[in-house]
Amino acid sequence: MKQQSEQEFLSQYNIHDFDVPLTSVDLVIFTIKDQALHVLLVQRGEHPFKGMWALPGGFIDIHNDDDLEATALRKLYQKTGVKTPYLEQLQGFGNRARDPRGWSATFSYFALIPSENIQLVHGANADAARWFVIEDGGIALDLAFDHAQILRVAVQRLRSKVEYSSLPVHLLPEEFTLSELQRVHEIVLGRSIDKSAFRKRIREGDFLEEVPNGWRHGSNRPARLYRLARGQPTVYFTRTMVGRETGKDG
Amino acid sequence: MKQQSEQEFLSQYNIHDFDVPLTSVDLVIFTIKDQALHVLLVQRGEHPFKGMWALPGGFIDIHNDDDLEATALRKLYQKTGVKTPYLEQLQGFGNRARDPRGWSATFSYFALIPSENIQLVHGANADAARWFVIEDGGIALDLAFDHAQILRVAVQRLRSKVEYSSLPVHLLPEEFTLSELQRVHEIVLGRSIDKSAFRKRIREGDFLEEVPNGWRHGSNRPARLYRLARGQPTVYFTRTMVGRETGKDG
DNA sequence: TTACTTATTGTTAAATTGCAACTAAGTTGG
DNA sequence: CCAACTTAGTTGCAATTTAACAATAAGTAA
Numbered sequence: 352m353k354q355q356s357e358q359e360f361l362s363q364y365n366i367h368d369f370d371v372p373l374t375s376v377d378l379v380i381f382t383i384k385d386q387a388l389h390v391l392l393v394q395r396g397e398h399p400f401k402g403m404w405a406l407p408g409g410f411i412d413i414h415n416d417d418d419l420e421a422t423a424l425r426k427l428y429q430k431t432g433v434k435t436p437y438l439e440q441l442q443g444f445g446n447r448a449r450d451p452r453g454w455s456a457t458f459s460y461f462a463l464i465p466s467e468n469i470q471l472v473h474g475a476n477a478d479a480a481r482w483f484v485i486e487d488g489g490i491a492l493d494l495a496f497d498h499a500q501i502l503r504v505a506v507q508r509l510r511s512k513v514e515y516s517s518l519p520v521h522l523l524p525e526e527f528t529l530s531e532l533q534r535v536h537e538i539v540l541g542r543s544i545d546k547s548a549f550r551k552r553i554r555e556g557d558f559l560e561e562v563p564n565g566w567r568h569g570s571n572r573p574a575r576l577y578r579l580a581r582g583q584p585t586v587y588f589t590r591t592m593v594g595r596e597t598g599k600d601g
Numbered sequence: 602m603k604q605q606s607e608q609e610f611l612s613q614y615n616i617h618d619f620d621v622p623l624t625s626v627d628l629v630i631f632t633i634k635d636q637a638l639h640v641l642l643v644q645r646g647e648h649p650f651k652g653m654w655a656l657p658g659g660f661i662d663i664h665n666d667d668d669l670e671a672t673a674l675r676k677l678y679q680k681t682g683v684k685t686p687y688l689e690q691l692q693g694f695g696n697r698a699r700d701p702r703g704w705s706a707t708f709s710y711f712a713l714i715p716s717e718n719i720q721l722v723h724g725a726n727a728d729a730a731r732w733f734v735i736e737d738g739g740i741a742l743d744l745a746f747d748h749a750q751i752l753r754v755a756v757q758r759l760r761s762k763v764e765y766s767s768l769p770v771h772l773l774p775e776e777f778t779l780s781e782l783q784r785v786h787e788i789v790l791g792r793s794i795d796k797s798a799f800r801k802r803i804r805e806g807d808f809l810e811e812v813p814n815g816w817r818h819g820s821n822r823p824a825r826l827y828r829l830a831r832g833q834p835t836v837y838f839t840r841t842m843v844g845r846e847t848g849k850d851g
Numbered sequence: 852t853t854a855c856t857t858a859t860t861g862t863t864a865a866a867t868t869g870c871a872a873c874t875a876a877g878t879t880g881g
Numbered sequence: 882c883c884a885a886c887t888t889a890g891t892t893g894c895a896a897t898t899t900a901a902c903a904a905t906a907a908g909t910a911a
Contacts, residue, residue: 446668
């Protein structure tokens, strides 16, 4: 066998000479609506699993997507119009059985978006899209592919991260009060949290700033408005917050 | 356009009609040797990056691998002969630039194995394989593809998990003393840990059991041998362990 | 002015941390 | 046979932190 340069090797390389798996990106998009955690699902307009509800997602467009995140952002934008979500890679799922078209692997992502100003996109050719409430860590519906499993993993990951991070700010609009933020934590965790302990953590995490002259007025004492401090990444606490049981959900 | 059944759709579906990314699985295999964290690298025998050191890995064999984990386990077994490692999915990496053959995505895994009884496999046709010390969260060498980046992410993940979990037991042989376990924690974290605090956590984590009549003898008081309690999954603590600075490494 | 709601600050018992000393149980060497 | 040595494993304790609860402050609305 003659020695081959990398040049020569690459010029003769053809991916279609091999049996390769299908590779896709799927998204678990969360938001808070009506005091509950919701996930975005789409109704499939094509085979396989035509008519069933599924996570939004699709194949990587190797001509237009620079990387996996670009594929995820493109899909998210198509469905929600949101361009700057909190986006994090969840986990890969890949096996022989999950897709009837053949061996298939997916990179799943989860995204957090505020429910305000979201106009779900569904035109004539687009699949129907709808928000579904998360109950008991999942969805009552049967989902296409292994999406029910992916969703469960995503909910677990979200819950576990909320225990010890500032992540839930991304579920709220840009400006919010501490009570609203605490409420989001409680909704995701399914239990109540001590107010003073919560506020102490937020203060010490040092990732929020007061909105100048920003107050939320209601039929009570006005609440200070806060927003994410510029350039602050997600903050992780060293301890989990333990609270008393909450009445709902358990 | 006529209505198509899922049957018909699948019979006409051909993955080779589409431009798909290359999809592979890469492994970051850690062990403790000579009181230091090591990673297993292989020297590439073929293009691209022929001759460079890289993480072990390769393409999914859709005819023989049932799922992604099977691919990872197959590669691990080929290189080390180990069949039952601690194996965890790390992260997906995928973009246009990481592989000169074209758009490429990889599912990376990290594995922990005890260094005892490992006979690295390298025959005539196999790539050379060697353990390299981890320094400053990575490797001094240039690695093929984006493997230096993947390795850094793996080291970070390992360190962060060691902070709050029982994971390092998988770096030790089946039976070990508490001092040995503490030493492994210290090696991975790069700092020393308080003995009584460490032992209290282990006790309360309740994932070890005493080996009946098991003692490690030396020129001192014998140490009790422990092993992972059967069926115990990884235990996560709610708090991180903070220790004083250690003399070495910093 | 009173009722009501949310923000913010205190208070106290319990738990944890960091450090250090102490006891235990072997081996080694004179 | 005994004293020195080494590592294993336990115990003590003061300083600090936390959890959980309670009280007070600051607005709006009737």
